[in-house]
Amino acid sequence: MDTPTLTDLPVFADVEAASRRIAAEAVRTPLIRVFDRPEGRLFVKAECLQRTGSFKFRGAFNRLSMIPESQRAPGVVACSSGNHAQGVALAARILGMPATIVMPEDSPVIKVANTRDYGAEVVFYDRATEDREAIAEEIRAARGATFVHPYDDPGIIAGQGTAGLEIVQQLAEMGLRPDAVLASASGGGLTAGVSLALEALTPDCAVHTCEPAGFDDHARSLASGERLSNALKTGSVCDGLLANMPGHRTFAINSRTVTSGVAVTDEEALAAVAFAARRLKIVLEPSGAIGLAAILNGKIPLEGRTVVVIGTGGNIDDAMLGRALGL
Structure with a gap:
């Protein structure tokens, strides 16, 4: 990353x-x-x-729009407790890209449901014991996707x-x-x-x-x-x-x-x-x-x-x- x-x-x-x-x-x-x-x-x-x-939709749509057309097919990967997840999921759907979101197991139910409804795949992790960015990097590397950091x-x-x-x-x-x-x-x-x-x-x-x-x-x-x-x-x-x-x-x-x-x-x-x-x-x-x-x-x-x-x-x-x- x-x-x-x-x-x-x-x-x-x-x-x-x-x-x-x-x-x-x-x-x-x-x-x-x-x-x-x-x-x-x-x-x-x-x-x-x-x-x-x-x-979060503001930043997500801006960032995903900046991905060159030639690099969009593998999709995007992101980490989020829920709002960045939803922003990335909807932005990806609008722009025709697959999205995978690494989310904590204790995320609010509504945020998980909405992320899935926008078309993204959700991968859970334990907030207290697991490294979400390491999980996201493994997925990104395997798929050749673009990682979309939630803030940095x-x-x-x-x-x-x-x-x-x-x-x-x-x-x-x-x-x-x-x-x-x-x-x-x-x-x-x-x-x-x-x-x-x-x-x-x-x-x-x-x-x-x-x-x-x-x-x-x-x-x-x-x-x-x-x-x-x-x-x-x-x-x-x-x-x-x-x-x-x-x-x-x-x-x-x-x-x-x-x-x-x-x-x-x-x-x-x-x-x-x-x-x-x-x-x-x-x-x-x-x-x-x-x-x-x-x-x-x-x-x-x-x-x-x-x-x-x-x-x-x-x-x-x-x-x-x-x-x-x-x-």
């Missing part, structure tokens, strides 16, 4: 190119006004309404960055500029792409990563200036945010562009899921609600600013949604 040399980091021009590349397939998701008060404005970028139910790939990062480009455009249509943007962080691909767009268009905008408590490798890595790992591999309702450490490329970007990172408890994430359902009438999974949780619990103050939270995904099992709603 690809060993990053960090000489091929994406730049804002790649985000702009990705925006053109995915325009015919991706949704320009709404920017929902949560409240507009003297103490500040809060918006949610509803990526739960993106195709496949998460922002220039095409993926640029594709995710289109969400940041849209945030700036949508706020400008209201006569506003973002003062802060909060993004859920696992491997850091969304944060890296979005921060590239913000750096180019609104350089004074603060960017914050949001992670589950106990899995705050970005916050710790940003504070220390080096990539740090998590002690645990599993153990949070935020199943999509359990990457062990920031990516090589993503950290090279985020260490320059991100202001700080915050951590949110499972209880706070579930409360934010309930808030989104009851007040905003949108369905977020815990991983997708974690930025909203950070604001609702005062971890990033509004202070008279315009703040945008990216509601990254809405692929939540019925039981987990019921738990959040206290049913």
